[in-house]
Amino acid sequence: MSIAFADRMSNVHKSFIREILKVTQDPSIISFAGGLPNPASFPVREISEAATAVLNESGESVLQYSTTEGYGPLREYVAERYARRGLKVDPDEVMITSGSQQGIDLAGKVFIDKGDKVLVERPTYLATLQAFGLYQPEFRSISLRDDGPDTAEMAEELATKKIKLFYAVPNFQNPTGITYSQRKREDVAALLNEHGTAFVEDDPYGEIRYMGDDMPPVKKYMENGVLLGSFSKIVSPGMRLGWLVAPKEVMENIVIAKQATDLHTNFFTQRVVYQYLITNDVDSHIMKIRAMYRKQRDTMVRAIEKHFPEEVRYTRPEGGMFLWATLPEGISSLELFDIAIKEKVAFVPGQAFFADGSGQNTLRLNYTNSGEEAIETGIARLGNAIHRLMEQKK
Amino acid sequence: MSIAFADRMSNVHKSFIREILKVTQDPSIISFAGGLPNPASFPVREISEAATAVLNESGESVLQYSTTEGYGPLREYVAERYARRGLKVDPDEVMITSGSQQGIDLAGKVFIDKGDKVLVERPTYLATLQAFGLYQPEFRSISLRDDGPDTAEMAEELATKKIKLFYAVPNFQNPTGITYSQRKREDVAALLNEHGTAFVEDDPYGEIRYMGDDMPPVKKYMENGVLLGSFSKIVSPGMRLGWLVAPKEVMENIVIAKQATDLHTNFFTQRVVYQYLITNDVDSHIMKIRAMYRKQRDTMVRAIEKHFPEEVRYTRPEGGMFLWATLPEGISSLELFDIAIKEKVAFVPGQAFFADGSGQNTLRLNYTNSGEEAIETGIARLGNAIHRLMEQKK
CATH class of the missing domain: 3.90.1150.10 (Aspartate Aminotransferase, domain 1)
Known part of the structure; x- marks a missing residue:
């Protein structure tokens, strides 16, 4: 059959x-x-110490079910790190996800109807084409220059094509390695604000800058931006731990989608990574x-x-x-x-x-x-x- | 805006x-x-020992990205445990998921189009209504008796309503605690086989039987059944570790959906739980x-x-x-x-x-x-x- x-x-x-x-x-x-x-x-040894510590100190709690939004102190930690990069985030606006890839999927679930127009960079992150693709949008592409998207082209797209959502990787993009200039960050945000277009800003590599000056996330200049981050590149990718930042109204929908998807992110790992972060010199x-x-x-x-x-x-x-x-x-x-x-x-x-x-x-x-x-x-x-x-x- | x-x-x-x-x-x-x-x-102490062991022995590997299907030896372990319960499963037919809740979501993603008719028990597991609900099916309900669904009613539904998928919890159902009799298992499977209806069999409590005789999963009597299981009730729910069993053609689609959703399940946790399982008397x-x-x-x-x-x-x-x-x-x-x-x-x-x-x-x-x-x-x-x-x- x-x-x-x-x-x-x-x-x-x-x-x-x-x-x-x-x-x-x-x-x-x-x-x-x-x-x-x-x-x-x-940090293998440090993770081992962190695992031993949380299991010794609160084993029954770290192995139990937990909240959909994620471990409170870890959400606060993420908010505090953004403050240092010039972005004001309330811990309630942070959800801990199963890697930033899950943030992409959740955003797709919450925003994309079949046939919606989704704008991506040309080229863009492959696994986003796959994740969003399962919600059956029509993809449109915007040219990528050395300092970010072609904003004239983008203005035209937004003005004429009823774009539902824009997805971008503004720092050291996968696949190109291209980074948005400060000017492009502000221009892109202004365009998206003007048209009320949803924005998913994927920033798994943000902390891995080894040349030039750090710049704030595009979300800093937006009303409704969704920002994705990851511990994969600074702690461990195998632990599948990332986060999603979104304003309250968006977060309420993301929480519903997350709960239906997997109840909550691995709590043991959240506790281990938090323990690692607060007991080591992460910087x-x-x-x-x-x-x-x-x-x-x-x-x-x-x-x-x-x-x-x-x-x-x-x-x-x-x-x-x-x-x-x-x-x-x-x-x-x-x-x-x-x-x-x-x-x-x-x-x-x-x-x-x-x-x-x-x-x-x-x-x-x-x-x-x-x-x-x-x-x-x-x-x-x-x-x-x-x-x-x-x-x-x- | x-x-x-x-x-x-x-x-x-x-x-x-x-x-x-x-x-x-x-x-x-x-x-x-x-x-x-x-x-x-x-098993707090045992998990702690397992975490220390895998990090000592293969720290760099357990913290790295891994395969979408899950850790090979853990998939074999799951297959072997089913063999003991009378179900023949190939390890290739097993995927490790972020809890069995994720198995529900993945099945929904792979099977349900908007408007499809999905049959559930009356009552059914609430979080399935939520997970499947996001794929916008039309739910239909089948009466639940003390020994399983009313099979006459079910035959009528399948024959007349173009049911795409049946979802059930045949062992110690959440919420009712009801368990299918051996007769009902075979009858339900025969009906689903006859109509080529997809089946998602959710079995998170299967190993937690403390009275009566264990019975094989309904999937034993099916061609195309999808079977979900969980380590939440026998090891730890906070670690969000479960599995999905499906025949090859279904598994190929589930792998695509899983990869788009979160790349793979937390590999560190897979290794820790596997280490726990092979070094302790789980039974x-x-x-x-x-x-x-x-x-x-x-x-x-x-x-x-x-x-x-x-x-x-x-x-x-x-x-x-x-x-x-x-x-x-x-x-x-x-x-x-x-x-x-x-x-x-x-x-x-x-x-x-x-x-x-x-x-x-x-x-x-x-x-x-x-x-x-x-x-x-x-x-x-x-x-x-x-x-x-x-x-x-x-």
Whole structure:
């Protein structure tokens, strides 16, 4: 007997990255394809101490059911950290989520009706296309410049297309590494305010800035912004702990959706991470991660300068985990992928990050999960592969 | 500027239970309203040892991102436990979820289109009405007898109403405590097979049987059943760890939905719980929980026999955490609630568990989170309240 699935399942496909990651299991392949933090950045001993402490001190409570919104002191901690970055947030406006990915899904559930127009950056975070895609919107894309979206284009979209929601990653975007300028933050916020468009600001990498000045979230300039954050890049991604900030009226709906989705976020982990945060020097831990990633980023940028044909353009991220390369027009990164795998190096072809199916000549490179020697060798191999492909196409 | 939410948000309300639980925060109130396991059943020391062990042995790996399907050995463990209960399951057919509540949400996402007819028991698990409700089905209800659903009525529904999916809790149902007989299991499966109707079998209490013989899941007799389970009642609910069993074609869609929802379930917790399971005598731990709950259940049944008017009917559960009482026709459990709160005892009025809004004279009582003295005293108070209300209505 055949099974009847919901319509929404007919539009989505398994993550392309997921399939690629399977190919790159081969240990002889140097992979820039994944999006993994460097495990050397995980505070293993400190987490172990924190787990022992909370179980000793309040074991029965940390293993029991808890509230949908999350652990109060952890919500306060998140609010306090935003205050330091210039954003005033009430702890009641913070929900602890199962990673910031869940924040994306909850926002989709609460805002998106079938057929609604959702505006995303070109390119955008792949897993948002998947999460939002299950609520069956019509995606529209806005061009991304080196300092953020093309605001003239955005103004036109908002004025003429009845956009329900805008989704963006303003800091060190996945996949491009691009960061919004201060000017673009304020302009984007003003446009969204003007049209009453909902905004989901995804900021999982915000604290991982190793160059330039920190800038406040776009939400600072908005009435109704939803802001997503994550402990994945500063503590541990495997623990799936993030947060969602939203004004009261939005939060009431998010709470309903969250409760229906999984009752509440793992309380044991919330308590362990909170214990870790208050008993350790988190800022110096983050400084270490920044220094580590800065070095890896510099190594990759230098290697690219040395090994890539000069026609290849690439971003120079001020933070985060990814760098984005654009091959000359007509050179396909999917074709490059096949050659690169033979050269024993992997990346993610960029097309998967485009809601409109463009971007055939782009690729994403992760530098946080490879040692400096591997980065040097891998980029040399990739440079060879690009040279070979460009030769073939001449 | 007013915010435009998705249509689906207009049909749902905050959990009624959630609101009730706030009223019952008063420590002078004896509450049978919650659905909490007895914290004395949590293996705190063992979990602490397991956490230390996995962090010592493979800290960097347990804190890293992991696979959407869940930790392989934990999936095998789940499959092996089902084998002991007479159900053959391949580990590939098991996904680790953020509690069984997430399994409900994922099934809703994968199966339910707006307007689809979803059949539930009358009454049914409240949080399923909420989770499925966000996918906007039309709920239909089937009468529940002492040994399971009315199969004649069910045959009629399936034959005439184009039912997309049936949801049920065949063991020690929340809210009624009712368990399907062996005959009903086979009959229900045969009906669903005949009509090719999807089935979500929710079994969070399956291992918590303290009377009568264990029976295999209904899925044993089905082609396409989805079966949900949970570690909440045998290890810890705060850790939000459950699983979903589904045949390959369904699982492929569930994996897509899960990945979009939160990438994967907390890997640290999966590893800690697996470590706990393989280094402890879980069966003897479950025996202890069963003995504890059996005693609490017996105390409540005896107290009801003594204190409730004889016109009140009630279930005598063979497992799980809840008992269900039915007041005489025309006596409202909502009115009773107000009187009971003054008597310093709380419960959940049953109406919230009915998709069709009936059940005004029913109530749910939890016995696992109160000591024997509190059960005795609380039921005496509740008996008084019922007597008073019935007097008033004469």
